[in-house]
Structures are given as structure tokens and as C-alpha cells.
Amino acid sequence: MAETTAHTGTVPQAQTQVQAPAHEHQQHPIGLYLVVWLLLFVLSTFSYLVDYLGLQGYLRWSLILIFMVLKAGLIVAIFMHMAWERLALIYAILLPPLLVLVLVALMVSESHYVLFTRLAFFGAAP
Numbered sequence: 001m002a003e004t005t006a007h008t009g010t011v012p013q014a015q016t017q018v019q020a021p022a023h024e025h026q027q028h029p030i031g032l033y034l035v036v037w038l039l040l041f042v043l044s045t046f047s048y049l050v051d052y053l054g055l056q057g058y059l060r061w062s063l064i065l066i067f068m069v070l071k072a073g074l075i076v077a078i079f080m081h082m083a084w085e086r087l088a089l090i091y092a093i094l095l096p097p098l099l100v101l102v103l104v105a106l107m108v109s110e111s112h113y114v115l116f117t118r119l120a121f122f123g124a125a126p
Contacts, residue, residue: 036078040071040074044067047071
């Protein structure tokens with residue numbers, strides 16, 4: 001009933017395999033960072049050209065916002081290494097600000113409704 005094992009001083013086969021390091025350092029090519037830096041420079045130049053050309057109204061603000069979002073997206077994707085992260089982490093970081101923007105858009109439409117309702121019932125201010 002009692003089993004005895006002989007200790008020969010050898011290590012079992014399963015333990016002899018070399019363990020891979022838990023955190024491997026991933027090196028990205030420097031060319032990628034230089035291309036992103038160049039794109040950021042070009043987008044910043046376009047953003048300044050919007051002001052230099054004297055564009056006004058919705059065109060001005062939409063161009064500025066588009067360039068701003070593109071620059072922020074490049075920075076987050078490449079320099080903060082979000083492009084190489086898991087999809088769940090990307091959703092956890094990007095989804096809440098997008099939902100906040102949706103809620104802000106809903107509040108803006110609600111504010112227009114309230115304003116038009118007040119004007120309809122109380123009339124224009126003197």
C-alpha cells in the first residue's frame with residue numbers, strides 16, 4: 001500500500017522546459033513613429049491653415065474638429081500603443097467618451113426643444 005519513490009536527484013521532464021518571460025518587450029520600427037510624426041505635422045499645418053485662410057462659420061469649426069480628432073486618434077493608436085492592445089481594452093477606453101458625446105448631442109437637441117417651447121408659449125423677449 002505504501003508506495004516509495006526513489007529520489008535520484010533528476011528533475012522531471014515537465015520542469016526542464018524554459019519558461020518564456022511574462023513580459024516580452026515589443027519593439028516597433030522607428031519608421032512608423034517618423035511617419036506618424038510627419039502626419040501629425042501635416043495635420044497641424046492644415047489646422048493652422050484653416051485660421052490663416054480666414055475660414056469662418058461651420059466650415060472652420062468642422063475642419064478644426066476633424067483635424068483635432070485625427071491627431072488625437074494617431075497619438076492614441078501609435079504613441080500610446082492602443083493599436084496593439086486587446087479589443088476589450090480599446091472598448092473600455094474609447095467607448096465611454098463616445099457615449100458621453102452621444103448624451104451631449106441628445107442634451108443639445110433637448111435644449112432646442114425647450115427653447116422653442118418657451119418661445120411658443122411665452123413669446124420672444126422684449
